[in-house]
Structures are given as structure tokens and as C-alpha cells.
Amino acid sequence: MTSRTVSRGILFLSAMVLFVVALNFPIAQSTAVDVPDLREELEGQARVLAAAGVDVMLPEYLGGTTVHDKPISDCITAVDACAAAGLPVFLGLCNVSEKGTLMRGESFQELVAALKGHPMDGILLMCSKPEEISACMPNLRKSYDGPIGAYANLNYAYEKNPKWGSSPDEPLNVLDFGEYTPKRYAEFADQWKEMGAQIIGGCCGTTPEHIEALGPVVKP
Numbered sequence: 001m002t003s004r005t006v007s008r009g010i011l012f013l014s015a016m017v018l019f020v021v022a023l024n025f026p027i028a029q030s031t032a033v034d035v036p037d038l039r040e041e042l043e044g045q046a047r048v049l050a051a052a053g054v055d056v057m058l059p060e061y062l063g064g065t066t067v068h069d070k071p072i073s074d075c076i077t078a079v080d081a082c083a084a085a086g087l088p089v090f091l092g093l094c095n096v097s098e099k100g101t102l103m104r105g106e107s108f109q110e111l112v113a114a115l116k117g118h119p120m121d122g123i124l125l126m127c128s129k130p131e132e133i134s135a136c137m138p139n140l141r142k143s144y145d146g147p148i149g150a151y152a153n154l155n156y157a158y159e160k161n162p163k164w165g166s167s168p169d170e171p172l173n174v175l176d177f178g179e180y181t182p183k184r185y186a187e188f189a190d191q192w193k194e195m196g197a198q199i200i201g202g203c204c205g206t207t208p209e210h211i212e213a214l215g216p217v218v219k220p
């Protein structure tokens with residue numbers, strides 16, 4: 001991928017030989033961040049990362065957490081800022097709703113209309129439960145004809161490791177992904193692919209085994 005134009009062909013995360021940089025959006029508590037400053041800050045980070053050789057910018061945790069209680073305009077700010085570095089920009093939308101909307105009820109249609117003309121190359125649903133992504137993916141597909149995808153949060157729950165302290169190799173916490181086994185996650189991924197997803201990966205709580213389980217789905 002050498003230009004800003006991203007192919008609309010199937011592009012699965014497991015097959016990507018790219019250095020994707022996720023730029024986490026400042027969370028709501030960052031009330032001191034003003035939007036012009038935010039634009040400047042993100043653009044500065046994007047230029048540094050582009051100079052370091054990354055392939056794709058991924059401003060994420062957008063669409064839910066906001067600086068000024070305006071999720072959609074924050075998405076525009078982030079996309080424009082990251083695009084200034086001249087690389088493809090995928091927008092990562094967090095905490096999407098099981099009602100099929102963004103976290104606070106805005107529709108995907110509304111979001112895509114607002115982003116028309118802005119340099120965005122794909123939309124990914126992220127850090128949301130698999131069921132929430134399944135509820136939103138059809139609406140996203142209907143609203144946007146560019147590349148779409150998802151990487152879910154499988155319970156950001158950590159349990160204290162009972163074996164902690166017994167050896168230097170034992171971690172303090174162990175991850176608990178509950179019912180979302182790698183096999184189950186692959187079933188969700190297959191559903192998203194049927195719904196039109198072209199990029200699939202994992203966010204919080206996913207393990208190397210979850211990513212491995214996506215293999216047969218994304219590379220049948």
C-alpha cells in the first residue's frame with residue numbers, strides 16, 4: 001500500500017504486512033484539551049509517526065468518548081489531523097451500541113455524511129462487545145461503501161493469578177475472556193465477514209489464540 005488510495009478489495013488484518021499505528025483519542029476527562037489544540041497535537045504525532053515509517057494511521061476510541069460532547073465533529077478533527085501526514089487513515093469507533101448506533105445514539109449514516117469529503121480510507125468498529133459490533137456492522141455497511149472492519153473487546157477483565165509469586169514467570173493477573181473463546185470469536189468474525197467486513201482483528205482481551213482462530217475465516 002503506497003498511496004492514499006486503499007483498495008476496496010478484501011484486506012484482512014491477518015494478511016496485512018503493515019505497520020498500523022493506533023492513535024488513542026484523549027478521553028473525556030481531558031477537559032483541558034481544546035479542539036484546535038487537539039488537531040495540532042494529533043497532527044504532530046501523525047507526522048512524527050509517518051517520518052518513522054508507519055503505513056496506516058488509525059485514530060481510535062472515537063465516536064463515544066469526546067472532548068466537547070460532539071462525537072462526530074471530533075471524528076472529523078482526528079481524521080483531518082492524521083491525514084495531514086499523507087498516509088491512509090482508518091477511523092476506529094469505540095463502544096458502539098447494541099441498538100446499531102454510535103455510543104450516544106448518532107447513526108452511521110449521520111457520521112458518514114459528516115465525513116464526506118474528508119480524507120478517510122476506512123471505518124473500523126473497535127473496543128466494543130462482539131454482539132454490539134454485530135448489531136452495528138449492517139448499518140455501517142449500508143452507510144459507507146469504503147473498507148470496513150472490526151476488532152472487538154472480549155471483556156477487559158483481569159483476575160488475580162493464584163500462582164503469582166510462585167515463580168518469576170508468573171504474571172500478576174490472568175486474562176478472563178469468559179465465554180468468548182477463540183472458536184466463538186472466529187464465529188463472530190465469520191458473521192462480520194458475511195455482513196461485509198474486510199478487516200478483522202482483536203482489541204482488549206483477545207489473545208494470540210484468538211487471532212490464530214481468525215485465520216480460517218479471513219483466509220478460507
Ligand SMILES: [Zn+2]
Nearest residue numbers: 127153203204
Ligand atoms: Zn479495547
